[in-house]
Amino acid sequence: MIKVLFFAGIREALGIDQLELELEGIQTVRQLKEQILKEHQLPTLKQSMTAINESFVTDQEEIKEGDTVAFIPPVSGG
Amino acid sequence: MIKVLFFAGIREALGIDQLELELEGIQTVRQLKEQILKEHQLPTLKQSMTAINESFVTDQEEIKEGDTVAFIPPVSGG
Amino acid sequence: MEHKLFEIVDQPINIEELRHKVERREAGAITTFVGTVREFTGEKKTLYLEYQAYQSMAEKMLEQIGHEIKKKWPEAQVAITHRVGRLEIMDAAVVIAVSAPHRKTAYEANEYAIERIKEIVPIWKKEFWDDGTQWIGNQLETINYPEGKPIEKGEF
Amino acid sequence: MEHKLFEIVDQPINIEELRHKVERREAGAITTFVGTVREFTGEKKTLYLEYQAYQSMAEKMLEQIGHEIKKKWPEAQVAITHRVGRLEIMDAAVVIAVSAPHRKTAYEANEYAIERIKEIVPIWKKEFWDDGTQWIGNQLETINYPEGKPIEKGEF
Numbered sequence: 001m002i003k004v005l006f007f008a009g010i011r012e013a014l015g016i017d018q019l020e021l022e023l024e025g026i027q028t029v030r031q032l033k034e035q036i037l038k039e040h041q042l043p044t045l046k047q048s049m050t051a052i053n054e055s056f057v058t059d060q061e062e063i064k065e066g067d068t069v070a071f072i073p074p075v076s077g078g
Numbered sequence: 079m080i081k082v083l084f085f086a087g088i089r090e091a092l093g094i095d096q097l098e099l100e101l102e103g104i105q106t107v108r109q110l111k112e113q114i115l116k117e118h119q120l121p122t123l124k125q126s127m128t129a130i131n132e133s134f135v136t137d138q139e140e141i142k143e144g145d146t147v148a149f150i151p152p153v154s155g156g
Numbered sequence: 157m158e159h160k161l162f163e164i165v166d167q168p169i170n171i172e173e174l175r176h177k178v179e180r181r182e183a184g185a186i187t188t189f190v191g192t193v194r195e196f197t198g199e200k201k202t203l204y205l206e207y208q209a210y211q212s213m214a215e216k217m218l219e220q221i222g223h224e225i226k227k228k229w230p231e232a233q234v235a236i237t238h239r240v241g242r243l244e245i246m247d248a249a250v251v252i253a254v255s256a257p258h259r260k261t262a263y264e265a266n267e268y269a270i271e272r273i274k275e276i277v278p279i280w281k282k283e284f285w286d287d288g289t290q291w292i293g294n295q296l297e298t299i300n301y302p303e304g305k306p307i308e309k310g311e312f
Numbered sequence: 313m314e315h316k317l318f319e320i321v322d323q324p325i326n327i328e329e330l331r332h333k334v335e336r337r338e339a340g341a342i343t344t345f346v347g348t349v350r351e352f353t354g355e356k357k358t359l360y361l362e363y364q365a366y367q368s369m370a371e372k373m374l375e376q377i378g379h380e381i382k383k384k385w386p387e388a389q390v391a392i393t394h395r396v397g398r399l400e401i402m403d404a405a406v407v408i409a410v411s412a413p414h415r416k417t418a419y420e421a422n423e424y425a426i427e428r429i430k431e432i433v434p435i436w437k438k439e440f441w442d443d444g445t446q447w448i449g450n451q452l453e454t455i456n457y458p459e460g461k462p463i464e465k466g467e468f
Contacts, residue, residue, distance in 0.1 A: 083366065085364060085366055085434065085436060086364055086436035086438070086447045087436075087447040089364075090447070125449070129366075129369055129434070132366075132368060132369040132372050134432070148366055148369065148434070150366070150434050151436065151447070151449065152449040153430065153431070153432070153433060153434055153435055153436060154430075154435070154436050154437040154447075154448040154449060155363065155365070155370075155394055155405075155406065155429055155430065155433050155434075155435025155436070155437065156347050156394075156405070156406050156426055156429045156430045156433075156435075
């Protein structure tokens with residue numbers, strides 16, 4: 001199981017702020033994104049950065065059992 | 079009559095913060111400085127700027143009856 | 157530590173308190189930056205804003221900015237608080253306080269902090285206008301994240 | 313005018329009040345600079361300071377700096393207060409508050425103000441150490457006033 005967190009526009013588009021899912025063949029951030037995009041229209045997801053366990057990672061990063069993956073749309077704090 | 083104001087190190091060296099004097103032949107800031115230096119040891123006066131009626135002037139500036147002349151040693155506010 | 161130097165809060169920010177966090181006898185200069193909700197952006201009139209954060213990561217990223225500053229300006233002391241939730245016009249969204257022995261450092265480190273906040277801290281702003289709402293994207297518009305990863309500064 | 317934007321005072325400076333003087337709905341950024349009494353300058357330990365001002369001219373020069381800023385950054389709003397008399401370590405000697413629609417202006421105009429204060433405002437600092445006292449001269453040490461007149465910026 002991994003936990004996936006959604007924020008801002010993505011959260012609003014999906015109507016949920018997080019979900020838990022089984023890895024089942026998903027090994028990298030890229031594969032997780034593709035999986036989600038298969039099921040949802042989420043143009044902002046492509047522009048988003050990704051964090052695993054609160055650290056930014058690239059699309060090549062491996063996801064491990066128990067990880068918390070967060071999609072970080074372009075930030076606008078400050 | 080003109081009024082002359084002293085500040086900081088100059089005030090301390092002279093022991094007075096202002097004096098009034100007759101112009102009597104003094105026409106410019108330079109002449110006033112020379113007059114004061116004749117009577118007092120004031121090395122800081124040479125490095126000082128001068129203000130007449132609260133505006134900076136050069137040593138060539140003419141002093142007129144009723145003016146307030148202030149010697150402004152290098153400033154150190156802030 | 158008596159108080160948190162890097163914080164996400166959902167209440168009004170106490171600016172005085174931020175400054176007190178960085179005050180010390182070694183300091184000759186303290187700068188504060190207050191980012192406030194502006195009514196107009198061009199012709200567009202903002203009614204109010206909503207900020208959302210990935211709180212735990214946002215505080216971690218603020219701390220990272222603190223480390224980056226410590227490395228670039230070892231004599232600087234910095235505290236940052238960002239507010240989330242609904243904010244009205246003129247409310248403070250973010251406050252940055254920096255103390256340093258000399259003023260140049262206090263200005264530079266402070267400006268560095270706000271620039272980095274706009275790059276790496278997971279906080280998002282939603283604008284509410286008369287005629288709609290929008291989540292605001294990267295306001296810098298100049299940044300390119302190759303492969304979705306932000307540019308690293310220093311070794312962090 | 314409700315309150316004075318440029319002031320010399322002989323009491324502790326209310327920093328909050330300075331910020332309130334420049335707050336407005338058009339502002340998205342407010343910077344404050346607080347110049348504080350530092351305990352050590354190199355090895356030398358300061359016990360306390362005394363500031364003296366040519367008060368009427370000093371306020372006039374602070375206003376001039378305000379005009380210079382208005383000319384360089386028309387959207388900036390600035391307030392400056394300088395304190396005189398005896399100041400202890402950590403006391404605020406000068407506070408500069410600047411608001412602007414955008415942050416860059418708020419930082420730049422603020423730093424410009426403190427640099428100009430150190431050039432043209434008739435205020436002097438006397439340091440009190442364990443082993444003596446001294447009136448401090450121009451701390452910038454880089455400025456040359458031909459014929460004793462400060463460099464003019466803009467048309468003022």
